[in-house]
Amino acid sequence: MASPTSAAANPKNPQGVLEYAVVPGAAAPDAKTPGCPPASEAPRTKVRRASLLAGFVIVLVLLALASLAVGSKHIDLSTVLDALLHPDGSADHAIIRDSRVPRAILGVLAGTALGIAGALVQSMTRNALAEPGILGVNAGASLAIVIAVGTFGVNGFGGYVWFAFGGAVLATGAVYLVGMAGARSSDPVRLVLAGVALGAVLSGIGTALALVHPAAFDQLRAWTIGSLEGRSADVLAPLALAVLAGVVLAAFTGRSLNALALGDDTALALGYKVGRARVLILLAVTVLAGAATAAVGAISFLGLMAPHLARRFSGPDARWMLAFTAVLAPIILLLADVLGRVLIPGELEAGVVCAFVGAPVLVMLARRRKPVAV
Template sequence: MASPTPAAANPKKAQAVPGSPGPGGGQAGVMAGTGASGSAGNARANMRRTSLLVFFAAVLLLLALLSLAVGSKHIELAVLWQALLDPNDSADHAIIRDSRFPRAVLGILAGSALGIAGALVQSMTRNALAEPGILGVNAGASLAIVIAVGTFGINGFNGYVWFAFGGAVLATGAVYLVGMAGARSSDPVRLVLAGVALGAVLSGIGTALALVHPSAFDQLRAWTIGSLEGRSADVLAPLGIAVLVGFVLAGFTGRSLNALALGDDTALALGYKVGRARVLILLAVTVLAGAATAAVGAISFLGLMAPHLARRFSGPDARWMLAYTAVLAPIILLLADVLGRVVIPGELEAGVVCAFVGAPVLIMLARRKKPVAV
């Protein structure tokens, strides 16, 4: 009696791939089925991510409206809609038009910029605890403010905001030059070390000069806290342009960030130019963090919190993570600003509220048993 063939002996194995085209078609059928199911799974995941992103965008819009209504003077919803659609010269409409609306727009622009800058820095350095301040942005901006007030006698936010932006840009450029001096390739560890070292030097110089000029010290202290209050609408257009440029640069880095997450050797093997990608990322961080920091001050922890929160919804894909961060970061900043108006009589600055929220997040990250993937 002839022994049965393997297919006959194991009917389930023979029918593992329905529709296999004869001998040799089983493996191809498995691969085709896996590819089809994988594509369907990716499509469902992208649909979920898109739906959730739209939901967070709606939350951001509602928070912006809440920011217009909440303050030392409560404004009814009907008055708010009238101020937005058919404004007049009444006192309530003037408050919304001249103070709260620019404040809400500033929170959205600056929050998105600081969040994206933090996400880029974390991805570039592969350090889950990194934020834009490690590249000398805050130190350069604060030193420029002290020089503007103490040396040139410039007072008021509208006067020294441009010095702050220039100082942030120059400091970040110096960090890159020092970190890459004598190196054949861009090393994120060297960049971080150069940023921490130069940041400490610039902060020390700025503090020494501020102690010599009391007026400069007062201006620096008010700026360092970080706030959306008291900012002029004149900064919105330049900040919007800077944020747009930074977003375009960040958009070009999406695929590079995914490759850099695998390591430099793997990224090079995949055909990515690691050095060029890091320069592009650094340019985006400089524009975004420099402009936002100059506009609202040194708001701590926002560039750290928002990317980590975004990764919980976006997964490992850096492109989705950047999109989520651009929406979640302004939600955090506007929420901190609104809470600061109501938690105590008077007003608590948004930078202080962000620090209260961000400090526990940093402690939680430091106590994690497993490192956070970036």
Template sequence: MASPTPVAANPENSQASGAMNAHAGMPPATGSTASAKNPGKPVRRLALLLCFGLLLGLLALFSLAVGSKHIELSVVIDALLQPNDSADHAIIRDSRLPRAILGVLAGSALGIAGALVQSMTRNALAEPGILGVNAGASLAIVIAVGTFGINGFNSYVWFAFGGAVLATGAVYLVGMAGARSSDPVRLVLAGVALGAVLSGIGTALALVHPSAFDQLRAWTIGSLEGRSGEVLVPLAAAVLVGFVLAAFTGRSLNALALGDDTALALGYKVGRARVLILLAVTVLAGAATAAVGAISFLGLMAPHLARRFSGPDARWMLAYTAVLAPVILLLADVLGRVIIPGELEAGVVCAFIGAPVLIVLARRKKPVAV
């Protein structure tokens, strides 16, 4: 009896297997072509990530010197290391330093929230606002100002956060009502529908109460100006919780990128993973949106830029987004101080920066898949 002829290994199958394992957060198969060709790729990614982190630190330091009054970098360093009661040190300590920290925290939160939404829905045009975060926060601000007479950012910021959380929860309940599985398309449709309803209600109430309309208009633009240090501690706590939740979703995101059926075959619980992702998005986007306003374009742009350097691995993409998003927001804030006399809000400048970036990324010959 003749022995069966051994089947030769197909290098294409080996590469496909390695790609599937990489997407799913699993180590590539032994002897895979991808690993042989790129043995130092994680090292290069880490080195580039550290370079972007250094850029973020330098940009934050530069933001402390730029403003209506220019302050020398030597004075800025003295204010950080050996503060005194001089006027320049007071400006840095009481105004610009909290503003820079706010930009780093809110930028990272909005960027990661956008990356999570895009990966969960497998929609390259998704951002946190698609789940009703902005609409819920806006409606809550109108109610706080118009109904309860609450004025001042530090007072209604808590209403904005609560409105964002409630809106996202309502989107999930409506999108998943009667469904056996957590279909991302249903979530997107529910988010768009409820967002439109909440925005309409908020606009109608704002027209009835002119004072609420003024507050809403100032918040909707999105800015780092006028925020006190009191917001930093609760925002930092919320961002920390959101980062921890996002860190646990990295492997799930890689599996979900292959489709629900493949993720289930790999042993992932798709419904539980999407609930965890949605919870992380709610905490991150809700806290950041309440703190700096509706800077929605950042959550759309930063993940696309991060994928340009990280590749399809969701874990690297989240890490890059956490650094690149605050770089963009701080850059927009600094440019807004020097472009025109006075100041241009960071939300407006961020849109000016983001549009060319997205156009360049869209015209690339080899786009990176979500």
């Protein structure tokens, strides 16, 4: 959608030609309109972005295959393909199908969920440093794990993963209720402040309880690092359903994110219901981040870095940014998981490697001459 702006207020436009501001995702003005780019640029841009996105999808597939071959026991790629297409029950085929395939699927699902959740949080709050943990997701999940292990005696990942998801959901809901209490409209600043405050309280309570219960502290420490190793394949189906639901919700928020980026007043003037849009975004973040965090642990850096990297290729349109993030985030997570298997003897958790790999990338993006606005 384009709206004319005053030419008299612009000293660079003494002829009085009307200028237009274009909202991403809205109908583009006619190519003959003064001050507007040629209409042929939009199709070329879409083709370029689609080509880049397809290229990243190919990279993701190749990296997933590499994750099936690399590990404590290296397996030839031909054996990997035979295990996927013509399994014969051999030891190598069993390792690939029973251990590494679920692990690769988990990396793709969790990476996609954490990346999209981070992109939604950054766009909703218009804060380039925001990530899902800022809404209390990690703190709520960690407190629930401590309660499950220390109070109810739950042991093993398969037992406390459901507590972690419930804690993440309840914490995010509490953040929204506290942030919106007494407010006439949803305010991202209030949400961030409520999330930071409530997250600090929940983290303090969880740490105190964990110190009282040594077994809970050990479980919490293993979960907090963030890893794809040792996760049960039983969580794949629930995680896939949660990610599917969250992606569908995120897809419906694309145009709203474009409008919210211009400010609440402009979004209201364009006919968007800001409060309902933020509730829908927060619901998508809760489902995506809660499920992924419960499944793989607190890999918070991924939700911060992947959206920044995606904006280099997507431009200002939030819909393209979400699409690129959905592919780039699992690439980063799988790459960190593969590197963790080969960097040191044994295995280094993906959450640790993700920070080592992502920090230089984020520093490089921050030092660019033309930073991309959220």
